[in-house]
Amino acid sequence: MGSEYLIEIQVLSGHHVCYHHYKKEKASELFFPFFEVRLQQAGKMQKKTRGVEKGSLQHPVQSLETVEWNGFHSFSFQNVKDMKVSLNFKYRVSKEAAAKSQKEVFTLGKTSFKLEDFKIDRQETKLFTLHEKKGFSKESRGEIQLKINLTVKEKARDKLKLFVTTWNVGNAPPQEDLSVWLPKKGDHVDLVVVGVQECNYEATKGTRPASMNGVTCEKDFLYCLEKQLTEFDCLGYTSLWQIRIYAFAHKSVRKYVSQVKKSAEATGAFKVAPNKGGVAISFHFHQSSFCFVSAHFAAHQDKTNLRNENFREIISGISFPGVKGEITAAHHYLIWMGDLNYRITYGDQGDSQSPSAEQFNEMVSIIQKGEYGKFLQFDQLKTEMKNNRVFCGFQEGPLNFPPTFKVLRVPELQYLNQRSPAWCDRVLWKVANGYLIKQLSLTAATQVSTSDHKPVCSLFEVESRYIPKLADGGECQIILKNLKGRNLRASDVNDSSDPYVKFLAPFFNESYKTSTLKVVSELDDNGIPICSRPYRI
Numbered sequence: 001m002g003s004e005y006l007i008e009i010q011v012l013s014g015h016h017v018c019y020h021h022y023k024k025e026k027a028s029e030l031f032f033p034f035f036e037v038r039l040q041q042a043g044k045m046q047k048k049t050r051g052v053e054k055g056s057l058q059h060p061v062q063s064l065e066t067v068e069w070n071g072f073h074s075f076s077f078q079n080v081k082d083m084k085v086s087l088n089f090k091y092r093v094s095k096e097a098a099a100k101s102q103k104e105v106f107t108l109g110k111t112s113f114k115l116e117d118f119k120i121d122r123q124e125t126k127l128f129t130l131h132e133k134k135g136f137s138k139e140s141r142g143e144i145q146l147k148i149n150l151t152v153k154e155k156a157r158d159k160l161k162l163f164v165t166t167w168n169v170g171n172a173p174p175q176e177d178l179s180v181w182l183p184k185k186g187d188h189v190d191l192v193v194v195g196v197q198e199c200n201y202e203a204t205k206g207t208r209p210a211s212m213n214g215v216t217c218e219k220d221f222l223y224c225l226e227k228q229l230t231e232f233d234c235l236g237y238t239s240l241w242q243i244r245i246y247a248f249a250h251k252s253v254r255k256y257v258s259q260v261k262k263s264a265e266a267t268g269a270f271k272v273a274p275n276k277g278g279v280a281i282s283f284h285f286h287q288s289s290f291c292f293v294s295a296h297f298a299a300h301q302d303k304t305n306l307r308n309e310n311f312r313e314i315i316s317g318i319s320f321p322g323v324k325g326e327i328t329a330a331h332h333y334l335i336w337m338g339d340l341n342y343r344i345t346y347g348d349q350g351d352s353q354s355p356s357a358e359q360f361n362e363m364v365s366i367i368q369k370g371e372y373g374k375f376l377q378f379d380q381l382k383t384e385m386k387n388n389r390v391f392c393g394f395q396e397g398p399l400n401f402p403p404t405f406k407v408l409r410v411p412e413l414q415y416l417n418q419r420s421p422a423w424c425d426r427v428l429w430k431v432a433n434g435y436l437i438k439q440l441s442l443t444a445a446t447q448v449s450t451s452d453h454k455p456v457c458s459l460f461e462v463e464s465r466y467i468p469k470l471a472d473g474g475e476c477q478i479i480l481k482n483l484k485g486r487n488l489r490a491s492d493v494n495d496s497s498d499p500y501v502k503f504l505a506p507f508f509n510e511s512y513k514t515s516t517l518k519v520v521s522e523l524d525d526n527g528i529p530i531c532s533r534p535y536r537i
Contacts, residue, residue: 158286160464161191161459161460162192163182164195166337166339166427168425170451172451175449179228193337194248199242202217222237233250235283237281238279239279243264243338244279256286256464257283260283264280267310280318282323291330291334292335293337307340308384333432335427335428335460340425342379342424344380344421344422347363355419367403372400372401393430395431401444405421407454409452416452426456437460444457
């Protein structure tokens, strides 16, 4: 049996495009482009049509907001020879006629190619320009790009354990013992990502080594995390005011992580609020891309719409160097955590900030009985997601633990009557088609006692794809020729340079450094000496 191959197609929308169908000078519906993929071999259909409709926002006619693409589609097959891929960009319109719904599908553009023309792990980008159609008005012109990648599909993929946690720190130093919250030694976790909000405090005197005197809160919190995560290396961290995110990899898998990038986006009027917005960190593990967001949304019972707007601002504003498209469609795995501040609209509280004593006591009684399910239909976030107003295409695990806000700063759970209990602290995820994720647990760390929020922790099992190693006895060569360098810094007394090249790649077990490359007398077209020498790895 031959190798099993995987083709992955990613949609990169250069501009968000939507259309109005109009009849009698009235727009009847907004609709969005999608694409179909067909795999054919020897004229016989091998795969069913797949679409990118799933996860799109269905906006009302008056709205022209951001389109969310379910951006990745993957297909596996056995043989490359004579395998043909056909792609059609289309859009669909629904019209009401005699009380009967009729759907019309119009083609925008099409292309096809043979897989045997591809090299393994070669990426190719194809561009579609959307065309005008009679009877339709285009509200936003633009082009859509496809990035196509062909790799060998491993039968045994790496399965990673990923620990993700979010905590509103309450602007107080964390307790000394964080083992009640973070993974312990020997827990067999590969990656740890910690998102925190309202993390701005001064460390208690005498609890830090002298070398920590005067460090920022950002670095002090890193110190606290590293004291517990002794088996891990920090991949990176970033902050926006009091919002922070830290990523760690177990020392045994650190070498498989590459392309670590960071970003941030403030929200609200003039984007100057000291504690609202989002920070993000992304990286590749082998050839799988991960993105993590730590966010803090607007507070208070009546700010649901503003919280939804915070989400839209963050996904529109966060970007990483070299990554096209919004973060909701640009990565294989996107995990969003934070104090999202969605409340429970239970009883007659309405938009009041505080519940009545009667309602508060009723809610606490329900929590003490473990009957959390009675609150789920009143949870603002679940309501907004159900109506496709926020986090479209995201998933969330079952909330089988007590609300994590607002509590006394003691171990266990004791609620404060200034606010109704609520699941403000959440972990959600969105995964590209063909990629698997399994949530193993979703819990609250109730023994953490220094904040009016309890941390929420989730353990995931995810798959990581990679280019397989060559068979035993195989050999691979990477040959670089005509390497040129300009304006090289002088390192000798005679003002000459001793240049070398260092190679870094996710499929290398270690970095590779060339010997000194000799500058030769040959000049390029601009009269610059060329540093040229073939080098083999």
